[in-house]
Amino acid sequence: MTTYVLIPGAGAGPWSWHLLADELRRRGRQVVAVDLPCEDDEAGLAEYADTVVRAVGDRRELVLVAHSFGGFTAPLVCDRLPVRLLVMLQALVPAPGETPGEWWADTGHAAARQAEDERGDWDPDDTTALFLHDTPPEVAAELLRRGREQSATPFQKPWPLAAWPAVPTRVLLARDDRFLPVDFMRRVVRERLGITPDEMPGDHCPMLGHPVELADRLEAYESAL
Template sequence: MAAFVLIPGAASGPWYWHLLEAELHGRGHDVVAVDLPCDEDSAGLAEYADTVVDAIDGRTRPILVAHSFGGFTAPLVCDRVPVDLLVMLQAQIPSPGESPGQWWSHTGYEQARREQDARDGREPDDDTALFHHDTPPALAAEAKKHTRTQSATPFLAPWPLAAWPDAPTKFLLSRDDRFFPAEFMRRIVRERLGMTPDEMPGDHCPMLGHPKELADRLEAYRPGA
């Protein structure tokens, strides 16, 4: 049995993990989906990391799974708590001294998104097509109800670590994502982590569209699996 700690992205919470959580529970694993204080203006990345450490609650060497903006928080946790593995799931990869707000321009994200939008022919205000085009329609509609207010506070301060933490790290790329286009993410993973990402089908939220395959991948990543 492994302990999985699931860290959400911006403006989201534990609901986004419920299908994956059920899948992993059904396989006998311990799972906690973290509820970050994303709507609290008093909370920055340090408070996000505190929340994750509190959620770990004494679990020994958990596996952290960080989605999207959760990529800024998870390494801070790894710097404080021994983990068996950090899985970056279509996650932002920070650089030392870079604020989350700077990540977009530093990585060339806007150009990559313009090119992806042109390929997709997406209407600018169609967020479902951007985030959930590969999610079952009923789940995509439900996801809108669970979108939360995201405070700007954690985007303002520089990422505090001087280097990537000494924790085994995997990057799992969702190759059909229109929000973080695949070729863009492959480049960022090579440049910032020096590795080639693993890939699976899915949009920005593969935990909704492909929970079983995602659970398979996470189980295969377990040390000694």
């Protein structure tokens, strides 16, 4: 049986996946929503990968779904477990030897954000407007209430892989994200993976705003293997 392994972004926990997880379970899938040690200043990317491996246990038929900063962890797991498919959901794509802290300048994120802010009519200092404008308000409020501290430790060491893992990879972008604008993400994905990404509606957290459509997309990817 397919097991979806859901890896959250920075400062997020398993709750960020709960709507998608419920939808996948209704379809008969196993789901592991990983609880990363994001508050732990002793934990870096290696410890994040260890946490995912422990959470998976002896499950197989694995589909990894990495959101946002989870994109730095998921490929490390692919090097250690028999992953059938890696789905990068609005996820940061690392380069060999790059620290997560360097990713923003290396990719030109600041200029992309500035251009996006200038095109819009929102307050870029409003967390909800920036990250969660397409999420139901009550869900967005609960996510922010459950927000966790994110240690800087995993941002400081270079990403250790010499190349992208030899695992089938799909990239799915949220076309309405204001934090990681879609034009910017298309370029990063093309330059770093040579992949033309797929796109769906949604802000930075499409698993909360569009869980049914996201489940449909994941199931289509899985069935095409």
